[in-house]
Amino acid sequence: MYKLETREANLFYGAKQALKGISMGIDANAITAFIGPSGCGKSTLLRCFNRMNDLIDNTSITGSFLLDTEDIYRDVDVYQLRKRIGMVFQKPNPFPKSIFENVAYGLRINGEKNKTLIADKVESSLKSAALWTELEGNLKRSALSLSGGQQQRLCIARALATEPTVLLMDEPASALDPIATAKIEELILELKNKVTVVIVTHNMQQAARISDKTAFFYLGELIEYDETKKIFTNPDKEQTQNYITGRFG
Amino acid sequence: MKRGNSNLLTLKDSAFKYLGITCLVIALSVLALLIWDIFSRGLLRLNWSFLSNLPSRHAEKAGIRTALAGMISLLLFTIMVAVPIGIMAGIYLEEYGRKNWFAKFVEINISNLAGVPSVIYGILGLQVFVRTAELGNSLIAGAFTLALLILPIIIVATREAIRAVPSSLRDASYGMGATKWQTTRRVVLPSAMGGILTGIILAISRAIGETAPLLVIGALAYVPFIPEGPKDQFTTLPIQVFNWTTRPQATFIVNAAAGIIILLTVTLILNSIAIYIRGRWYKKISY
Amino acid sequence: MTHLQQELDQLRNSLLEMARLAANQLRKSITSLLERDEDLAHEVLFTEKRVNSFELQIDRECELIFALHTPVAHDMRLVFSTLKINADLERIGDYSEGIAKLVLMGGRNFDDELISKLSLRPMFETAYRMMEDITVAYSTDDSRLARSVYKRDKELNEINHAASAIVVAYCAANPDKIAQALYLLSIIRKLERVGDHITNIAEDIIFYKEAIVLKHTPENHGPEDSGI
Numbered sequence: 001m002y003k004l005e006t007r008e009a010n011l012f013y014g015a016k017q018a019l020k021g022i023s024m025g026i027d028a029n030a031i032t033a034f035i036g037p038s039g040c041g042k043s044t045l046l047r048c049f050n051r052m053n054d055l056i057d058n059t060s061i062t063g064s065f066l067l068d069t070e071d072i073y074r075d076v077d078v079y080q081l082r083k084r085i086g087m088v089f090q091k092p093n094p095f096p097k098s099i100f101e102n103v104a105y106g107l108r109i110n111g112e113k114n115k116t117l118i119a120d121k122v123e124s125s126l127k128s129a130a131l132w133t134e135l136e137g138n139l140k141r142s143a144l145s146l147s148g149g150q151q152q153r154l155c156i157a158r159a160l161a162t163e164p165t166v167l168l169m170d171e172p173a174s175a176l177d178p179i180a181t182a183k184i185e186e187l188i189l190e191l192k193n194k195v196t197v198v199i200v201t202h203n204m205q206q207a208a209r210i211s212d213k214t215a216f217f218y219l220g221e222l223i224e225y226d227e228t229k230k231i232f233t234n235p236d237k238e239q240t241q242n243y244i245t246g247r248f249g
Numbered sequence: 250m251k252r253g254n255s256n257l258l259t260l261k262d263s264a265f266k267y268l269g270i271t272c273l274v275i276a277l278s279v280l281a282l283l284i285w286d287i288f289s290r291g292l293l294r295l296n297w298s299f300l301s302n303l304p305s306r307h308a309e310k311a312g313i314r315t316a317l318a319g320m321i322s323l324l325l326f327t328i329m330v331a332v333p334i335g336i337m338a339g340i341y342l343e344e345y346g347r348k349n350w351f352a353k354f355v356e357i358n359i360s361n362l363a364g365v366p367s368v369i370y371g372i373l374g375l376q377v378f379v380r381t382a383e384l385g386n387s388l389i390a391g392a393f394t395l396a397l398l399i400l401p402i403i404i405v406a407t408r409e410a411i412r413a414v415p416s417s418l419r420d421a422s423y424g425m426g427a428t429k430w431q432t433t434r435r436v437v438l439p440s441a442m443g444g445i446l447t448g449i450i451l452a453i454s455r456a457i458g459e460t461a462p463l464l465v466i467g468a469l470a471y472v473p474f475i476p477e478g479p480k481d482q483f484t485t486l487p488i489q490v491f492n493w494t495t496r497p498q499a500t501f502i503v504n505a506a507a508g509i510i511i512l513l514t515v516t517l518i519l520n521s522i523a524i525y526i527r528g529r530w531y532k533k534i535s536y
Numbered sequence: 537m538t539h540l541q542q543e544l545d546q547l548r549n550s551l552l553e554m555a556r557l558a559a560n561q562l563r564k565s566i567t568s569l570l571e572r573d574e575d576l577a578h579e580v581l582f583t584e585k586r587v588n589s590f591e592l593q594i595d596r597e598c599e600l601i602f603a604l605h606t607p608v609a610h611d612m613r614l615v616f617s618t619l620k621i622n623a624d625l626e627r628i629g630d631y632s633e634g635i636a637k638l639v640l641m642g643g644r645n646f647d648d649e650l651i652s653k654l655s656l657r658p659m660f661e662t663a664y665r666m667m668e669d670i671t672v673a674y675s676t677d678d679s680r681l682a683r684s685v686y687k688r689d690k691e692l693n694e695i696n697h698a699a700s701a702i703v704v705a706y707c708a709a710n711p712d713k714i715a716q717a718l719y720l721l722s723i724i725r726k727l728e729r730v731g732d733h734i735t736n737i738a739e740d741i742i743f744y745k746e747a748i749v750l751k752h753t754p755e756n757h758g759p760e761d762s763g764i
Binding site for chain 1: 348415417418420421422424428431436439440
């Protein structure tokens with residue numbers, strides 16, 4: 001059984017078709033990478049899984065998207081969905097609040113009032129994001145005083161606070177320097193045990209380093225989807241090979 | 250050949266620079282002259298009795314107490330009416346409204362309203378509040394009229410402040426399962442608050458100086474009592490000053506000058522607060 | 537510890553296991569000759585399959601590390617060297633198998649006197665010590681220890697060189713024992729080849745550690761050629 005699945009998914013921005021007949025299943029507790037040149041639809045597909053495309057006017061979707069075999073557009077309330085699926089964006093976007101309040105945000109909007117519970121969950125989320133020891137003393141500081149890499153890990157902690165089972169990451173390290181990127185990658189590998197990770201990346205080496213399966217998209221279509229080992233040693237499709245060897249895109 | 254060209258360019262550069270400085274000096278000199286004129290006339294008149302006395306026919310005994318009281322009461326009522334409506338209208342238009350041609354139309358019109366001569370508001374207020382609603386020339390009618398006047402300023406400031414909040418913050422909030430109202434209340438508004446406050450303060454400092462609309466709705470020039478309730482008649486400091494300047498005695502001119510100094514000081518303080526808040530706000534939200 | 541480091545450690549461990557396997561094959565094959573133990577020779581033949589499949593496994597590990605991690609600098613040199621050492625170890629395994637087959641062909645007919653004339657036991661002991669040392673050198677990144685095998689390889693070459701004359705003389709004196717003499721000569725040849733492969737491994741270790749390529753340089757491998 002797949003953790004996430006799409007069947008014959010099509011997405012239109014107005015008249016323009018951004019996704020063409022995508023069918024694929026994402027394994028639980030695995031890291032799946034979406035790669036492909038700009039505009040190929042990988043971010044669009046990612047955002048379908050937590051219905052973030054609903055926020056954009058004039059989009060229409062056909063086909064089905066499933067989380068744990070439930071149809072997320074028909075059978076699941078969108079707010080509940082986004083609590084079960086966390087998202088991390090390309091540019092770190094912590095709220096202009098304290099570190100503590102950032103991580104506690106998800107709990108507070110759920111109506112959680114118990115202070116000890118909130119404090120405990122904030123601590124465990126920061127630990128999961130490998131930030132606790134760096135920050136422990138000073139959670140009242142503004143989140144904006146952290147470095148870029150720390151801010152992004154804070155965003156990850158924030159997403160993890162509601163204990164989602166899936167984490168969607170849209171080029172999470174592309175705005176960071178190599179050392180911060182390495183830390184994020186290490187973190188993602190550690191998170192694999194607790195969550196299913198889907199990561200969009202334009203950095204192929206990153207996909208090769210950390211993912212279990214890789215999906216290659218081009219112009220809205222899913223070209224090839226297989227074990228990362230296979231894709232990077234001997235892909236089936238020539239298009240895939242041309243892309244990962246840097247011959248185009 | 251080239252050297253000749255660069256000399257000409259440098260010359261043009263300097264010429265423009267000096268032209269700019271000259272204009273600036275002229276403008277500032279005029280301002281300096283005005284301020285010097287006012288201060289030299291009225292500074293000595295400022296004392297506690299000036300602030301606490303009721304108006305009188307004798308210039309030495311006349312004070313601005315009722316004018317101050319009237320101004321403060323008027324402002325309070327105006328704020329109570331204009332701020333909630335203005336902020337909520339701004340939130341609705343920016344966050345909830347559909348972005349179609351009608352919305353654009355509304356936006357343009359609101360911006361235009363901010364530039365309408367204030368006396369027009371006075372005429373509107375006279376007909377609607379004073380006569381039709383039978384509120385008379387009371388504080389409450391004045392408050393409604395002024396509220397209408399500053400409402401566009403507050404709405405525009407609110408919209409600008411909300412627009413300045415990066416959409417990445419909203420994305421982060423929605424991504425965690427927050428509803429639109431939760432996002433607006435917990436993320437957008439706190440981030441926009443600095444800009445909104447700035448807008449409110451600037452609106453107030455505009456309202457303080459308004460004379461024409463209040464005169465039209467019938468604010469009195471000579472009010473020897475302190476207004477006690479919203480239905481009472483009132484006067485404000487600008488009107489008091491205006492009244493004094495129409496008197497022939499020279500001593501009243503001194504009073505007027507003193508009153509102007511008070512007005513200028515208050516406006517300056519308010520604007521400084523606004524600038525301070527805006528400065529801190531920009532620092533806080535710029536990434 | 538990064539993901540890559542774990543993969544590299546795993547690769548090293550795989551290669552060390554392969555090295556021990558090859559060394560054992562060598563030891564068993566010669567022991568089966570010296571002690572006339574046919575069972576031991578059969579064991580060597582049987583284990584050869586494992587050696588081959590291990591080689592394929594290490595090849596695949598190296599391929600995956602290159603494809604998925606694109607290592608650079610000394611990480612790249614490690615994987616590069618390991619890939620080549622893997623091939624040399626597999627050849628050593630092949631030679632051990634060859635020796636075992638010759639032992640089985642010769643049966644009980646080997647002449648101890650000829651064996652000692654040929655200095656086969658010292659040759660084997662030197663080769664086996666070289667195997668041990670090179671394994672330690674890989675495990676501890678000890679390029680000095682790696683260099684120490686060159687001098688000993690020369691000893692192996694000398695024994696090999698002298699072997700032909702000895703065998704010719706023996707065959708002339710013992711025409712009924714020509715077969716087993718020829719088998720012994722073949723075994724000597726194979727041991728000499730094992731020594732060559734061990735020096736190849738030494739060069740690969742030095743390349744990994746110092747980024748120096750010593751292949752195809754003249755006999756004298758420089759003043760570091762100390763031997764221990």
